[in-house]
Amino acid sequence: MPGPRRPRRGQPSSDGYEEDDRPVPDEEIDPAPAAPRGRGRRREARFELEFGDFEPAERPSRRTGGGTGSRDRSTGGEDTYETVDPLPRQRRPRDRDLIDEVDDATYDSRLADRDARVRERVARAEGAAAPRGRRRSDREPPADEVAGEIEALERFEDAIESVRTTSDRGGGSDLGARVLVAIPAAAVAIFLVAQGGPVFAVGIAVFGLVGIWELTRMFARTRPSLFAGGVGLVAIIAAAAIGGNDGGREAMVTALVATVPLVFIAVSLARPAGGMPGVAVTLLGIVWLGMALGHAVLLRDTTHGGGIVVDVLVGTFLGDTGAYLGGRMFGSHKLAPRISPNKTVEGLVIGMITAVVAVWFAGLYQDWLSGTDALLLGLVIAIAAPIGDLFESFLKRDAGTKDAGVLFGAHGGVLDRLDAAMFAIVAGYYVWLAMGAA
Incomplete structure (x- = not known):
């Protein structure tokens, strides 16, 4: 015998209730789950102790679209929870991990951290207070021990910068390699x-283009334009050669x-x-190299x-050689350790004296150059040449490289x-212009 007909959704039944609104008899309600015992209860107590007690969220009814206390037919009215993906576990960075650098950066971020630690130890060694936000440890070494460690670290860094291994030099001192390279280079320069004329202009332009390439390679992270640098350098040298002494300087400025x-x-249209x-x-390459070589053409x-x-050239190269040898034999006081750790005050003085004497000695074979003019010219060269050397060392220090290139071998x-x-x-x-040259 068929059972009673179920009313459709939304129609009242024989007792006056809709199907979804019919009260549930007490005997049909699931009894409350029994409290966990033993290990489960301990886990629950530990969870409540750590995260606190909470009320479960009730899932909205599919029929009403919201509200609390409504029952879902698909789940039988049971309380449900939204699943949440656990947060990814962050890995603790290590000392050997490199931090991502921006495009225009050129240094390892660990160097800055090391410098900060060294400055902090210096401050502590001098009796200064520890930086704010950090707690002094009771197990820190004494001040004299820290000062000795810092001094040893500085000596080690200077040794790394100033000394090459025998494998890098090809064994022993590189003085012989310098001489072997200097002889053909001097022959090319004299030729x-x-x-003169176009041959001289073309020859120095070739050297200038190689220098532009070395400069852009050192600072490749900045994405300079080798094409624009080369065009600018050649344009300045050509302007000096065409303009001559009468209008060469104005033409060089116009080309610049x-x-x-x-x-x-x-630079803006390059990829990247x-x-x-x-x-x-x-x-920098156009002004530094182009204008200098343009003045060489004018001179x-x-x-x-x-x-x-x-x-x-004689005063510059012999003065540099005198500074190199004098620094190796007598150098004890650093000239500019943050720019070039190899250069010393003793080497600078010996190099300047060598440059002045070399120019004066060369003037003895030039009857049109007096001894006084030769000494004045040598003194100016002795002052300007070390500044140019320090400038290039400053650029290499900033770029983090030892040599700009390998065209001249040991040089x-x-x-x-x-x-x-x-x-x-x-x-x-x-x-030379001030001395009356035309």
Whole structure:
């Protein structure tokens, strides 16, 4: 016999209730779950102690779309919880892990952390208070021990920067390798100076392009434009060669100004595109190398200009050699340890004296150059050349490299060999003009 007909949803039944609103008899309600015992109760107590007590969230009714106390037909009215994915466990960084650097950065972030720790130890060694936010440990070493450790660390860093291993040098001292490279380089320089004119301009332009390449390679992270730097350098040298002494300087300035928009377009359209650091490095190469080599062309075109160029190069290179040998034999006081740890005050003094004597001695074979003018020219070269050397060392220090290139073997690259000459050639040009050269 068929059972009673069930009313449809929304229609009242025989007792006046809708199907979903019919009260549930007490005997149909599931009894409350028994309280856990033993280990389960201990786990629950530990959970409540750590996270606190909470009320379960009730799932909204599918029919009403919300509200508490409603029952869901699909789940039988049971309380449900929304599943939450656990948070990812963060790994503790280690000392050997590298922190991501921005595009224009050039250093390992661990170096800054090391410097901060060294400064903190120095402050503690001098009796200063610990930095705010950090608690002094009772087991810290005494001040004299910390000072000794810091001094040893500084000596170790200076040794790393100033000493090469025998495998890097090819065994023993690199003085012999320097001499072997210096002889053909001097021969090439004398040939270019003696030829003069277009041969001299083209020859120094080739060296300048190699220097631009070395500079952009050192600061490759800034994304400079090798194309714009090369075009600007060649344009300045060509302007100096075409303009001559009458209008060469004005033509060089015009070429320099014309390359500024070219640098901006080349850097911004590169893939990947560069920014302000790339523009700065590119313009640095054009101004530093292009203007210096342009002045070399102007100096060569003056009266007795070839002899003055030779005097500048002799004073620069012999002064650098004297500073190198004097620093190795007598150097004990650092000249600029943060820029170039190898250079010493003793080496600087010996190099300056060597440069002045070398220019004066070369003037003895030039009857058109008096002894006083030779001494004055040598003194200017002795001052300008070390500044140019320190400038290039500053750039290499900032770039984190030992040598700019390998074109001259033990001497490094073009920038390593001609860094001092870049400043000395400009100073020599204006001194020679002041002496009445035309």
